Amino acid sequence: MSNVPIDKEKWAEDYIDNQLDAVQRQAFEEALAEDEALRDIYELKQEIREYFGSEVPALRKQLAHISASHFAPRRRSRRRWTWALAVLGGALLLGGLYWWRRPAHAPSGELPQQDTTIVRPADTLPRRKAPVLPLDEATPSPAPRQEAPQEPIAALDESKFVPSAVIESLMDEQVRAAGVDSALVITVPPNDFTYSKDERPVSFALKGDTKYETVYYEIYNNDDQRFLDEAPLRSELITLDEAGGEGRFAIDYATEVALTPGLYYLLVKESAAALDVLHLSRFKVQ
Amino acid sequence: MDRYIQGIRQRDERVLIEIYSKYSDAVYRRIKGLGGSYDDAQDAFQEALIVIYNKSQAGEIVIHTTFEAYLKKVCHYLYINKRRKKDESTVTIPDAGTLVSEALPLDEELVRQERQNLFEEAFKQLGEQCQRVLGLYFQKVSMKAIQAQLGFVSEEATRTKKYRCQKKLEELIRSDERFGELSHKNKK
Numbered sequence: 077m078s079n080v081p082i083d084k085e086k087w088a089e090d091y092i093d094n095q096l097d098a099v100q101r102q103a104f105e106e107a108l109a110e111d112e113a114l115r116d117i118y119e120l121k122q123e124i125r126e127y128f129g130s131e132v133p134a135l136r137k138q139l140a141h142i143s144a145s146h147f148a149p150r151r152r153s154r155r156r157w158t159w160a161l162a163v164l165g166g167a168l169l170l171g172g173l174y175w176w177r178r179p180a181h182a183p184s185g186e187l188p189q190q191d192t193t194i195v196r197p198a199d200t201l202p203r204r205k206a207p208v209l210p211l212d213e214a215t216p217s218p219a220p221r222q223e224a225p226q227e228p229i230a231a232l233d234e235s236k237f238v239p240s241a242v243i244e245s246l247m248d249e250q251v252r253a254a255g256v257d258s259a260l261v262i263t264v265p266p267n268d269f270t271y272s273k274d275e276r277p278v279s280f281a282l283k284g285d286t287k288y289e290t291v292y293y294e295i296y297n298n299d300d301q302r303f304l305d306e307a308p309l310r311s312e313l314i315t316l317d318e319a320g321g322e323g324r325f326a327i328d329y330a331t332e333v334a335l336t337p338g339l340y341y342l343l344v345k346e347s348a349a350a351l352d353v354l355h356l357s358r359f360k361v362q
Numbered sequence: 363m364d365r366y367i368q369g370i371r372q373r374d375e376r377v378l379i380e381i382y383s384k385y386s387d388a389v390y391r392r393i394k395g396l397g398g399s400y401d402d403a404q405d406a407f408q409e410a411l412i413v414i415y416n417k418s419q420a421g422e423i424v425i426h427t428t429f430e431a432y433l434k435k436v437c438h439y440l441y442i443n444k445r446r447k448k449d450e451s452t453v454t455i456p457d458a459g460t461l462v463s464e465a466l467p468l469d470e471e472l473v474r475q476e477r478q479n480l481f482e483e484a485f486k487q488l489g490e491q492c493q494r495v496l497g498l499y500f501q502k503v504s505m506k507a508i509q510a511q512l513g514f515v516s517e518e519a520t521r522t523k524k525y526r527c528q529k530k531l532e533e534l535i536r537s538d539e540r541f542g543e544l545s546h547k548n549k550k
Contacts, residue, residue: 085529085532086525089525089528093521116545120532120535120536121528121532123477124481124500124528124531124532124535125500127478127481128481128485128496128497128500129500129501129502131373132412132415132416132478133482134373135373135411135412135415136408136412136482138373138375138378139378139408139411139412140408142375142378142379142382143382143404143407143408146379146382146383146386147382147386147390147403147404147407148386148387148389148390148400148403149387241391242391242392242394242395243395303395
């Protein structure tokens, strides 16, 4: 061992740089097999050399350059647009209401036909609720039933059935089919299930076992922004029971939720922070 | 082999731009949906392309789905991992294989990536001359040529400079608190 240089750093570097003769190289290789510290030094040097000698650093620079000009445009103004649309929507609604009300107060010679062909009395419209959030509907309410029937209104609102681009982008992968924990089965509803009018409030059930002690289920409608804001219509923490197996927890949960007609998504997640999506499916309510 | 994989492997500028133009928006929406920022999405996208590059170079890439789905899965995985680390949780995702499927899990690749990031960061902390010496050395330029190019007095002086620079680089890498953890994982 007297031939072993004290400076292992230098020794390893000379070996890599081919600065050792045949005998010295053999001595180094023998030492390498026995000396863990030397091996650590040598391996790091080799790794650094391989990395900086590869094309990856150049690729990083190239990608950083491309990214600066070709990555998706920033959408800082999205919320502002949302507000602008909301304000515009409000203005249109007010304008519409004014238009509906106008015949009642208009001079008798003006638009006489319209006055007589209005099906819904103009004075009921201001009392009509804004689109009710399903979460609100989940709580039984003694709200007066004499208001306009729901079906014609829902049938008109096709926008509630338009798939959410954001959630759909998650659907096309295995998250829905298996998720992180394939032992979790959502028995009701199956994916793409349609609840008929007679099946409201909708019911769903989670069965199986997972490795998680608690899970969240969440219901979203087709509103992209709501999903991006992580603001589900309904969210609930479910605590599971210990199952027989090692570290497994059983789930057998069923519930009912009143939802207005539209397209919805059911998510089951490991935690509220949306890290592991265990299940994701879509269903319609007619 | 997929045209995009081929393009990444060859660092084809046109293909890389096409990938950014076509898919970065979807990736941004995905990462945002997971609670990430614009910068998170940008980082994940870039890292994902490097992962794909590394895996294709190593002949480890097998895609049974579309390139877009695969890219989004890798970005998803990288972002979740980054977020977990931020939350001071574990680096690895035990069931990531199920989540991202295909030729994943990427745990090994991720450790490699993080070590490479560490190398890059340390390298940037070196002085300009050290960066130039090591840059040439790593490109396998001879000591004689480095001496001539950078104006050192002798080949030996160049070698000594290179040795000191590399030593400094390794010290910076080893002194980073991430290095210990990554070394441990690297040896698993």
